[in-house]
Amino acid sequence: xxxxxxxxxxxxxxxxxxxLTVLGQQILQSGVLLIHEIGFEQFTFKKLxxxxxxxxAGVYRYxxxxxxxxxxxxxxxxxxxxxxxxxxxxxISQPELKIRRIIRLLALPVKDDQSTSYINESVxxxxxxxxxxxxxxxxxxxxxxxxxxxxxxxxxxxxxxGILLEYNTELKxxxxxxxxxxxxxxxQKYFKYNLPSLTDFGTTDNDTGIVDxxxxxxxxxxxxxxxxx
Amino acid sequence: xxxxxxxxxxxxxxxxxxxLTVLGQQILQSGVLLIHEIGFEQFTFKKLxxxxxxxxAGVYRYxxxxxxxxxxxxxxxxxxxxxxxxxxxxxISQPELKIRRIIRLLALPVKDDQSTSYINESVxxxxxxxxxxxxxxxxxxxxxxxxxxxxxxxxxxxxxxGILLEYNTELKxxxxxxxxxxxxxxxQKYFKYNLPSLTDFGTTDNDTGIVDxxxxxxxxxxxxxxxxx
DNA sequence: CAAGCATGATAGTATTACTACTCCAAATCA
DNA sequence: TGATTTGGAGTAGTAATACTATCATGCTTG
Numbered sequence: 001x002x003x004x005x006x007x008x009x010x011x012x013x014x015x016x017x018x019x020l021t022v023l024g025q026q027i028l029q030s031g032v033l034l035i036h037e038i039g040f041e042q043f044t045f046k047k048l049x050x051x052x053x054x055x056x057a058g059v060y061r062y063x064x065x066x067x068x069x070x071x072x073x074x075x076x077x078x079x080x081x082x083x084x085x086x087x088x089x090x091x092i093s094q095p096e097l098k099i100r101r102i103i104r105l106l107a108l109p110v111k112d113d114q115s116t117s118y119i120n121e122s123v124x125x126x127x128x129x130x131x132x133x134x135x136x137x138x139x140x141x142x143x144x145x146x147x148x149x150x151x152x153x154x155x156x157x158x159x160x161x162g163i164l165l166e167y168n169t170e171l172k173x174x175x176x177x178x179x180x181x182x183x184x185x186x187x188q189k190y191f192k193y194n195l196p197s198l199t200d201f202g203t204t205d206n207d208t209g210i211v212d213x214x215x216x217x218x219x220x221x222x223x224x225x226x227x228x229x
Numbered sequence: 230x231x232x233x234x235x236x237x238x239x240x241x242x243x244x245x246x247x248x249l250t251v252l253g254q255q256i257l258q259s260g261v262l263l264i265h266e267i268g269f270e271q272f273t274f275k276k277l278x279x280x281x282x283x284x285x286a287g288v289y290r291y292x293x294x295x296x297x298x299x300x301x302x303x304x305x306x307x308x309x310x311x312x313x314x315x316x317x318x319x320x321i322s323q324p325e326l327k328i329r330r331i332i333r334l335l336a337l338p339v340k341d342d343q344s345t346s347y348i349n350e351s352v353x354x355x356x357x358x359x360x361x362x363x364x365x366x367x368x369x370x371x372x373x374x375x376x377x378x379x380x381x382x383x384x385x386x387x388x389x390x391g392i393l394l395e396y397n398t399e400l401k402x403x404x405x406x407x408x409x410x411x412x413x414x415x416x417q418k419y420f421k422y423n424l425p426s427l428t429d430f431g432t433t434d435n436d437t438g439i440v441d442x443x444x445x446x447x448x449x450x451x452x453x454x455x456x457x458x
Numbered sequence: 459c460a461a462g463c464a465t466g467a468t469a470g471t472a473t474t475a476c477t478a479c480t481c482c483a484a485a486t487c488a
Numbered sequence: 489t490g491a492t493t494t495g496g497a498g499t500a501g502t503a504a505t506a507c508t509a510t511c512a513t514g515c516t517t518g
Binding site (some may be wrong): 273274285286289294295359 | 473474476477478479
């Protein structure tokens with residue numbers, strides 16, 4: 001059986017839905033690979049058009065500009081990850097185990113999901129690690145936020161926050177801890193491979209050190225503290 | 230008495246030392262204000278030249294490109310903050326108090342330091358919060374790292390890591406905790422003002438909520454754990 | 459068959475990111 | 489003092505970027 005996961009995207013992110021046409025899917029696929037290869041700064045629609053086998057104008061028919069395309073891809077990722085998490089913790093009752101699984105999904109390398117042919121999830125994961133924050137670190141955050149472009153990220157954050165609260169119902173900062181967990185997972189991963197002296201993971205091949213660190217920080221913060229006298 | 234703090238910068242960050250000439254200082258001053266005002270993406274040397282009262286070529290004589298200027302300003306900030314921290318925890322012996330002070334320096338608004346006339350530190354602090362990560366989230370990280378452009382950040386991180394170790398000598402991840410602390414402080418601040426639903430601070434005027442959160446996370450992680458059986 | 463839509467091809471503009479060259483005035487030296 | 493070097497500042501030009509607009513074509517759907 002072949003399962004086709006169609007992720008519902010905010011309609012304002014694109015001019016024409018890229019999921020519905022062959023060219024659109026080609027643009028998404030090439031876009032992911034090209035941004036990963038040359039970085040978002042060097043990435044242009046002209047270069048994308050070449051690798052996607054179309055013209056510059058062809059790409060502009062789907063996306064208003066490259067920032068919207070980034071927002072699209074990052075949103076797509078958060079939606080996908082949210083789904084992965086809900087799938088992965090399904091039927092688990094212990095909050096502790098849920099949190100451990102989430103941390104692994106955030107920090108460990110992603111296996112490509114065959115159910116969406118046109119998006120390479122493992123490459124997209126690396127893009128989000130490397131460039132994800134650029135989606136909101138702009139002067140148009142407020143405007144983009146009003147267009148609900150960050151809803152998938154907020155939903156994910158809210159889901160994880162809820163699970164943290166299951167573990168400790170008295171937790172004072174569930175959302176901040178949740179957004180911090182997500183960002184730190186990515187940042188430590190980036191540091192490990194690019195600026196290793198900012199971490200304690202050295203040059204080990206696997207990312208279990210990051211998992212250990214995140215578990216340490218998160219579970220410490222989740223311990224119930226005695227009320228102050 | 231007037232104290233002139235001259236911060237020693239990596240010579241490869243600039244073509245001509247901007248601290249040594251009036252125009253150079255003007256470029257730094259206008260640069261900080263302009264990047265803060267319009268954001269790094271919209272920022273160009275042409276616009277900077279106008280506000281700094283020179284020509285585009287004039288700016289290019291000091292900095293190779295705008296990324297180098299950002300690296301310069303961010304480095305300047307980390308150097309300055311490192312100095313502030315060492316000054317502020319001077320003569321304090323309790324590690325706990327040191328850490329509390331550091332957290333406040335990281336999260337609370339910065340008062341402009343009068344000892345450097347040409348850099349507005351409180352504005353620069355906001356730039357680092359908003360755009361700081363763009364200094365290293367590029368495809369040239371490795372190259373920039375080889376040029377030692379991130380040394381001030383690493384030094385700061387290492388200093389804070391050392392203090393965390395003073396508090397708990399068995400701490401397993403001092404550098405990761407340190408870099409996480411710095412980045413989370415900035416990110417939560419950014420979220421609070423731009424994407425508040427990713428935090429638990431609401432719309433309070435002051436940033437003490439962020440301080441509380443950071444103290445919670447850091448001191449929890451610093452508690453000595455009993456050895457596993 | 460006609461209408462309509464998706465794509466492709468071409469061209470054009472304003473801005474960006476630089477580079478190269480020129481000019482001028484102050485400092486240096488014979 | 490006069491000649492010369494040197495550095496700071498301006499002008500102009502180029503290639504690339506980020507779009508926008510127009511028109512032709514071919515394929516589908518009613």
